[in-house]
Amino acid sequence: MSKTRNIEQIYVHCSDSPDTMDVGFTEINDWHAEKGWKSPSGISCGYHYIIRRDGVVERGRPDQEPGTHVKGHNKRSIGICWIGKEKPSMMQYHSLLSIIRGLMHQYNVTMENVLGHCEVNFNKTCPNISMLNIRGNLLFTKIQDVEKGYRELIG
Secondary structure, eight states: OOOOOOOOEEEEEEOOSOTTOOOOHHHHHHHHHHTTOOOTTSOOOOOSEEEOTTSOEEEOSOTTSOOSSSTTOOTTEEEEEESOSSOOOHHHHHHHHHHHHHHHHHHTOOGGGEEEGGGTOTTOOTTOSOHHHHHHHHHHOOGGGHHHHHHHHHO
16 A cells, blocks of 8 residues: 655646547546656556546546646645636536545645646646635535536636
8 A cells, every 4th residue: 555645735727628528537647648657556647636527526646646737746735637728617616626625624735725737837827717716615615605606707
């Protein structure tokens, strides 16, 4: 069994693929394999969780293996990727908030350590959604009320 990692941060990403394209773990694993990324368990996908267009969450790398999603920050972080580029679906947004909340609780991650990729790599726009809105919804919104926050997010 893998040694327990000290998870301190959660990073949100997008796949930078068209919002009409629904891909998941298999495709991302293949894309990342082409880059030569491989974990000790043999998984190439650099993210720990992938959120498909219908909101289904797929597992990527095991939590106890560092990802390859934010250069210089992988050792102590979890990476979550929503599939798309411009607007997550309502189901993705629900799943994103739910999984972040669960991981925050599981690993005792504080709100200031829930970050978008662009917040540590200023050459990136990923996750292409407002992390201020995400953090606000995490703090102040019951999961049942996410629809309102989602509508505000996408306009």
